[in-house]
């Protein structure tokens with residue numbers, strides 16, 4: 461198996477409590493490069509759960525999708541940086557000033573504290589949304605056009621990459637270049653249920669389209685044999701990287 465496959469797999473720690481989170485980190489840390497802590501687990505456990513994952517030698521993607529006025533997002537971003545996470549994110553829909561202020565203040569903090577700057581990602585359009593969802597909120601432009609527009613804005617604001625569906629990965633890659641990270645949830649292996657995701661692709665198709673890392677939760681956690689499911693996904697990523 462291609463060794464780089466593990467670095468491309470981010471597991472969504474969408475679980476109810478601290479003990480379950482620790483169980484999944486211990487179980488999957490040989491197969492998964494980064495553990496994603498989202499709103500459910502962070503609201504339940506707070507910074508202690510970030511520290512637990514880091515103490516196990518794994519990296520954290522803090523997926524709190526900040527979306528607020530520039531000052532509030534920048535201060536929250538500094539707190540995420542202080543926690544030692546490798547990646548955190550904001551909503552690109554918060555706009556350029558919000559993203560630029562976050563970049564400036566995080567870089568200022570890192571310079572002063574002598575710590576590495578986390579990777580900063582901007583969520584474009586949620587993978588659970590489709591054209592009808594955008595219409596509900598008054599956005600008539602096609603989903604893929606909106607995603608590319610937000611990706612360009614994030615890049616111009618100093619962000620390192622975006623969160624998007626793998627369906628838009630090739631377009632983002634063409635618009636923003638090779639060094640811009642494209643982290644994709646909405647990934648469903650053939651054996652898994654679609655759940656509430658709308659814009660999906662298989663792991664192999666996502667990598668082939670240019671996704672730099674895949675966020676996967678329920679296809680592993682809800683599988684009858686989660687380790688086998690993670691192994692199968694890694695094989696798929698590996699084969700796509702070789703191909």
Ligand SMILES: O=c1ccn([C@@H]2O[C@H](COP(=O)(O)O)[C@@H](O)[C@H]2O)c(=O)[nH]1
Pocket residue numbers: 472474498583585586587588623624645646647655657675676677678679
């Ligand atoms: O557009 C987005 C942004 C974030 N997510 C998060 O990714 C995982 C996906 O989990 P699955 O169980 O594989 O569906 C979840 O934590 C979401 O909050 C996303 O799905 N789409």
